[in-house]
Amino acid sequence: MAVVFACVRCDAVLTAPVSRRALPVHAHQKYGHQLLPALMESGTYAVDPEPSGPPWRPRSEIGPDGAEARGVFAPVSGLSFGAPGAIVVAPGDTRDTVLIPERCGGYCMGLDGSDGPNLACAGCGQEVGTRIDDCSYWQAVRLDPRAVRRLPTDGPACRTIEWEALAEERPGTPPVEQSGRWDPRWEAATGAALAHLLAASEGAPVTVPDGLLTDMFGRALAALLPPGPSAAPTRKAALAGPGLPALTQAGDIALVPCHPQTGKAWQPHSTAPAPAPVVPLAAEVWTYLNSPHERLPVPATGGLPDDVLRDDPLPPHPRRPLRPDWAIFLNTLAHLPAVHQPWLRRIYDDVRDHPYVAPF
Structure with a gap:
């Protein structure tokens, strides 16, 4: 079914109605040096099961057993210990959010999220997620699952494709x-x-x-x-x-x-x-x-x-x-x-x- 995501602090609705899809395989791809389109189709959202964002810990600190407990079976430079379950939507499907000016850093043509969450609820100022639209990245908004909650909305039930x-x-x-x-x-x-x-x-x-x-x-x-x-x-x-x-x-x-x-x-x-x-x-x-x-x-x-x-x-x-x-x-x-x-x-x-x- 279609849902909307709302601010946990003030209940302001932050997205258009969206239906769940699988996270695209290219969600974390970096490609070329041009602007890429939106990762998600309009009217859809995905949940990223992997932790994302800071804090990061190097493999030497995690150890092989700790990495395997996270489902990683080969050496990697480090792992995120941020919150798992980010809600990923198209930037055009967000509502009543504002950018946090001091966190609008990017590499080239836009925002890359390297300064931390850069979106806030327009109503109460609660940090709610990160917009990414720099070159080389698929454009997306990643809502922090701790800052938003899912609400049902009116509309037809989403049919599963046979x-x-x-x-x-x-x-x-x-x-x-x-x-x-x-x-x-x-x-x-x-x-x-x-x-x-x-x-x-x-x-x-x-x-x-x-x-x-x-x-x-x-x-x-x-x-x-x-x-x-x-x-x-x-x-x-x-x-x-x-x-x-x-x-x-x-x-x-x-x-x-x-x-x-x-x-x-x-x-x-x-x-x-x-x-x-x-x-x-x-x-x-x-x-x-x-x-x-x-x-x-x-x-x-x-x-x-x-x-x-x-x-x-x-x-x-x-x-x-x-x-x-x-x-x-x-x-x-x-x-x-x-x-x-x-x-x-x-x-x-x-x-x-x-x-x-x-x-x-």
Whole structure:
């Protein structure tokens, strides 16, 4: 159902009515040096389960056991011990908030939140959250869960999207922008999925079908997994999910969608003794991969059908190979217990020490 968030001190309503969605995989991405759009769609909110903001503690102080208790299984520079559960909304969905002038620092073109909470309730002055809109960041407002409370609001109940209707109701995001850049959401989704794909491979070589899946994972798998013959047989990763045939070959790895509202990965219905391991993909990427988008190069008379290759505008083509987002790759891999395996830990350490080496 739709809700609003109100100030805990004076009950002033601070947001438009919003419905819950899963936190996007690119929520913590830093990309380029240009202004990025809003992280959340208008009318939606997400909850970030991870702690955020100060105080920060270095790994040397936390220790491996303390980090693992937080779900972090590989070395990181430090961890936030701020409040978990920040409510993330689009900046345009906030109401009756004001900026705190002395906390409006940023790196370049806007606010980056480095000075602490920079938004206050306009009615009573209570600090309520942080607006982030600097270059390189997806624009968002992060409301402090200790400073706001959720209130129901009038309106129709939010319907959960059925898996079978996912592609129809959540059309995919094209992978390449008109400028020829890969969409940063695809780079983020590829970085997260690559971490899961390596863990599912168990160190064996992995192949993917030709096309966009090769663009996403081909270079990375060739660079990070052992080349040529291996003691373990080659495994095949392929799309699986609602409306697709089940993967039946032993060793297959299923690339499945994450539900855009719940964030849960689709699970195959299999009676096999060893069902295929699943690799979660962002819904907007999976639905694009699962839909035909190549326009056919055939002549047409009369009208020009939508599925015919056009020369105006030209279909966008990437100017360079897709590079998985290395920071999201490392963060995802650090949260997987499989990173304890020596071969996977070596990959983690190599990428952490040399993040700008191919394929990243």
